[in-house]
Amino acid sequence: MMVEERLSLRVHSCRFMSQLLVTGGAGFVGSHTCLALLQANHRLVVLDNYVNSSADSLERVCDLVGLKDRDALKVVQGDVRSPDDLNRVFQLSDKPIEAVLHFAGLKAVGESISSPLHYWDINVTGTRCLLQAMQSYGCKTIVFSSSATLYGSPKTLPITENSLVDPTNTYGNTKAAVERLLRDLVASEDSWRVACLRYFNPVGAHPSGTIGESPQGIPNNLFPVITKVALGQIDKLKIFGGDWPTEDGTAVRDYIHVMDLAEGHCFALELLQREDPQLLVMNLGTGTGYSVLEVVKAFEKACGVNVPYEIINRRPGDVACTIADPTLAQKKLGWRTKFSLDAMCLHSWSWQKDNPNGYIN
Ligand code: NAD
Ligand code: UFG
Helix, strand or coil: CCHHHHHHHHCCCCCCCCEEEEECCCCHHHHHHHHHHHHCCCEEEEEECCCCCCCHHHHHHHHHHCCCCHHHEEEEECCCCCHHHHHHHHHHCCCCCCEEEECCCCCCHHHHHHCHHHHHHHHHHHHHHHHHHHHHCCCCEEEEEEEHHHHCCCCCCCECCCCCCCCCCHHHHHHHHHHHHHHHHHHHCCCCEEEEEEECEEECCCCCCCCCCCCCCCCCCHHHHHHHHHCCCCCCEEEECCCCCCCCCCCEECEEEHHHHHHHHHHHHHHHHHCCCCEEEEEECCCCCEEHHHHHHHHHHHHCCCCCEEEECCCCCCCCECCECCHHHHHHHCCCCCCCHHHHHHHHHHHHHHCCCCCCC
């Protein structure tokens, strides 16, 4: 299949063509969303300090889209906490920035617990600085990357947007704090258009295997660990706990393909731009949970490789089961996830096989 055909399979055509700011656009979710936004004819300015990414991801996005007009994607290396960097991006394009997709932030749960000041600085102060700049440039539309981690250990499943927000770690506290800040902003001025998208577990890669997740150092998340085990870079997968109250004793998560997630951002942006100003808070997940062992088996079958594993003690801070109720996003956005667990496995594997060291070749 031609690259163009593969791309057109998944890319939603947004009705509006806008000049957008994408913070953290070089990262995992950001780069896949940049691809979908460019394909939908938006023009982007990306602000990223590359603390957990590389400019290569955006070069590859341009190649995948076949971008001829390089002005459609301007990239600024800078920090969301810096008023100078923010002024630079807001003044860069001839057309005013109409909306922001805010991915920039730190996301490692363990690190967040040992470095709370740093996490609150980047995730909360960074967002406050961004909102300040948006307000002064009259840009009042933002799609924010929130997280299912803010539900903590859910009392009932599936998790709806009305479930208790009760984070169990610093990372989750910063996401909950930003959501509250956004709520306060909307309450103070009803011209803001805000979407807080609570992602469940983003995995997979672009079907071409050209862009994907490139964690710095030793990965913590399940999919990057599995692909590295399959490649022989790590001896075996350590499964954290075989005594969870689930069918096979391993923990259950709602894994969502990153291309479905990217499409969810396009739909949310389109809704914000189309409808009256509002605050949208919604889960982005598939509504189906898989245990760690089910993921391992699915990966082995889909990719034809072995994933040796051992079951060890539970990881501190983990919970037994998180599964989204995605009904609200389905109804409001008309959005449905399309990629199966097999596709998530296959695409992660293509990316890892072709890029054994991520973007560092
Ligand atoms: P990522 O680390 O791949 O991307 C984040 C990007 O932000 C990186 O490119 C990084 O260099 C950049 N960045 C970090 N601090 C910055 C700063 N101060 N100024 C400018 N750029 C900065 O992570 P991701 O998986 O793409 O996640 C994107 C967003 O989604 C994050 O806010 C994350 O918290 C949230 N999220 C991610 C997951 C997940 O499991 N991947 C789940 C829920 C929510
Ligand atoms: N797991 C293992 N071994 C590993 C890695 C993970 O058994 O080496 C297990 C975990 O214990 C968990 C499941 O695989 O049961 C998924 O773990 P991840 O680390 O991939 O994901 P989490 O559910 O812990 O958290 C992820 C992101 C968070 C985000 C959350 C909800 O890391 O940033 O999803 O969106 F907030």
